[in-house]
Amino acid sequence: MLKTYPTVATDPGVTRQVLSHSPELMVVAFRFDHAGAEGRLHSHPHIQSTYVESGRFRFSVAGQALEVARGDSFVIPSGAEHGCICLEPGTLIDTFTPRRDDFL
Template identity: 75%
Template sequence: MTQKFPIVQADPGVTRQVLSESPELMVVAFTFDKDGEGKLHSHPHVQSTYVESGRFAFTVDGVETEVGPGDSFVIPSRAVHGCRCLEDGRLIDTFTPRRDDFL
């Protein structure tokens, strides 16, 4: 029951790969080169982020926090958020419901 999803360029220095999905939930890996940026944005989905590796400066609703391996946090629906990669790394994001724009 494994489906392989393509790796796509999300932003300069950032790739995205859907790892698994259903209508209710989606798991996505984002791989960042140092200085890669996830631009400020918002969406109706609740997002949970787990830092698998690297270091990131995350901004959520105007508050910046530095996170590293093993850190995790939840981003509420419609919160304006983004990140800068301080050290090559990978984030595992979970969205509910699924991000259809990633399929």
């Protein structure tokens, strides 16, 4: 059975929506509606994989700059401080292992 999860505002111009999850894995869409919208620097114990569905973003991952666009993907290690600034509006699809219970 498919379940629809609510869209939650996380930062100005940024929303988050859980797409699916199990205890071991979670898939989440982050939508950025304008250039300059920011995913603030943070860290968590989960391993994160990010896929750029659309748009263009400048990430900081463990102090290193990374610019990504549609079709790019990368992994953020557990505990690494990271965040991004939206350069062109778009959507990031993040996968977390284990699941981010704080998103439920």
